[in-house]
Amino acid sequence: MDFDLSEEQRLLKESVDGLLTDSYDFDARKKYMKEKGGWSKAVWGKLAEQGLLGLPFAEADGGFGAGGVETTIVMEALGKALVLEPYLATVVIGGGFLRHGGSDAQKAAHIPGIIDGSKTFAFAQLEKNSRYDLHDVVTTAKKKGNGWVIDGEKFVVVNGENADTLIVTARTRGDRRDKTGVGVFLVPASSKGITKKSYPTQDGLHAADISFTGVEVGADAAIGNPEDGLALIERVVDDARMALCAEAVGLMDESLKTTVEYIKTRKQFGVPIGTFQSLQHRASDMFVAVEQARSMSMFATMASDFDDAKERAKAIAAAKVQVGKSLKFVGQQSIQLHGGIGMTMEAKIGHYFKRLTMIENTFGDTDYHLRRVTDAGGLM
């Protein structure tokens, strides 16, 4: 039993923290947000240079063969710095589909572009009424010759504007809520029949609503079994949930730190407000919430390697419940302890709160995952 990082992992953490300290203060972030698609190509290039975009890929595919712990390290650091660049969409999700389901040809075609930073991905999964159910898919992929024709609409596709490749979930047979008949397709973003409406999101990222009208792709577009892709989707989305838990821990660490610093310096009644017991106790409760979330984020990281898909899913769902509860408390109380200044766009704390809030509602909120854990018979 060991929760410490290995020497290599410690160096990785130092290097990613160092990179972000140099290039990602709050003012720099505001500038990056104004670039096309809402993030900085220069920063992305630096992440590529440091090898961060190649971490999880097998050495045979040009990567470093790193595991969940390394992804957790990077995501925590990205959270801490409130990073906008599409690491989750490209490396964790796009890369995840290729790693867990891609053919050799698909890997050869796409992984080098991810690793060198020249290509990014977006996950076109959410539909108007699908909410958190990954199998709830109306978008269709119909066989045409050897290839497929995709029709449907996808919403809030993060990095939808800049992505070179979209990963689209689409139904190849059956009805809207059937658990079989959902496939996963690699679709070039420049394909004919795709229209996008891009917008900034509440947490400062950029997303797009994307419609597919008679979009034709080849036979090689399908990742895994196009008639039965749900297990693959769940696998990759579990990785994404794990990564979001880690990002949230980074965000919470920074929120707590910023808040404690603030109440140590802000004076009222002639003394720093951090000398008041009601505020001290609130901050202590925030600390407890962060530590409990950190523990469950570690649990999710370990669970991401479980062989048993049901156990993996249950453990990661449990982590998302704890992280969801903790992030709500830490996020809300960070604003409360900052007082009026916490309500302003100018202070960075509000932006942490907003990103935390959006994480809760990504790939299943607290209630959704609590129900999943309950339906799976609990943890003990």
Added chain:
Amino acid sequence: MDLAFTKEEIAFREEVRQFFKDNVPPETRRKLVEGRHLSKDEMVTWWRILNKKGWGVSHWPKEYGGTGWTSVQHYIFNEELQSYPAPAPLAFGVSMVGPVIYTFGNEKQKKEYLPRIANVDDWWCQGFSEPGSGSDLASLKTKAERKGDKWIINGQKTWTTLAQHADMIFCLCRTDPSAKKQTGISFIVFSMKSKGVTVRPIQTIDGGHEVNEVFFDDVEVPYENIIGEENKGWDYAKFLLGNERTGIARVGMSKERIRRIKELAAKVESNGKPILLDPGFREKLAACEIELKALELTQLRVVADESKHGKGKPNPASSVLKIKGSEIQQTTTELLMEVIGPLAAPYDVHGDDGSNEAMEWTAQIAPTYFNYRKVSIYGGSNEIQRNIIAKAVLGL
């Protein structure tokens, strides 16, 4: 990062579990499962079995009878003990005064007291809290005045757990009334059979008698019964309270409680079917299990940290253990109340005798619920724990 236990650790867990199966008297186990109080004899009998095995004072240094286990082994032992369940060693002797004596006591005191603590030849109780000194312990007033080769002790202690069974007490007494609060206190041990010691029971809201008031009226104690230096008692008290780090989370006990909740919830009906099938109830239970899992992981982080880096610098996460551990213990007692619903009502003062057999299995549930409000109050209330986090961890 690796959550797996080693092969040796897994074998150790098996060994411990098997020992409990073979040696804990079944009646003792049954009473613990049902939340009943054990008699003094039942407790002492079990502790002597444990001591004979060499596990009575497992965390003490080897020279005083400890096991030399790793932090992980201690963790496994406690977890198995709590979840079997078996009675934990008497904290006042084994976890509190014992370590103070072997750390600060003289050779004569070590020889005299330590083996008797290990074998529970002496039952120890703790003389810390006073009517006017709860969270503000250092304001205590019980006075020990030196007269020749004796101390003369006057004052009152309260919340003295199981003092009705006790042979010995370790007591914080003010020995220098002119010194500042913390600096004039000494750590003195003496017999509860001494002339001038009076124990008066306090009945708690569960109807039980666990705690007492203890009065000292010109109690004469040999001067040599002071542990360590005069007026340094506060340091020893802090050392004693800081010793309890990971056991306090009681993860194993809460796991056992959850098993019990599930067992009863499968029996009790709501809406014509077992309440275990009620979606609302199930979600609450699952939420509690998730909190407990998080706590277990937090505890493992602290244990792994100690195991690797020693106990020198406490992991900040350790301050989470008391707060969350007590909250979860309380939640499990609430869930048990919810399971039995209206059947919680009968107040059976003779519950320990099982005099009302039809209701026997529900008799202790409400008392346990009432009784467990204590866990967020004792050992430094959860509010004091928050003060500690604010000061020691957050630097406020």
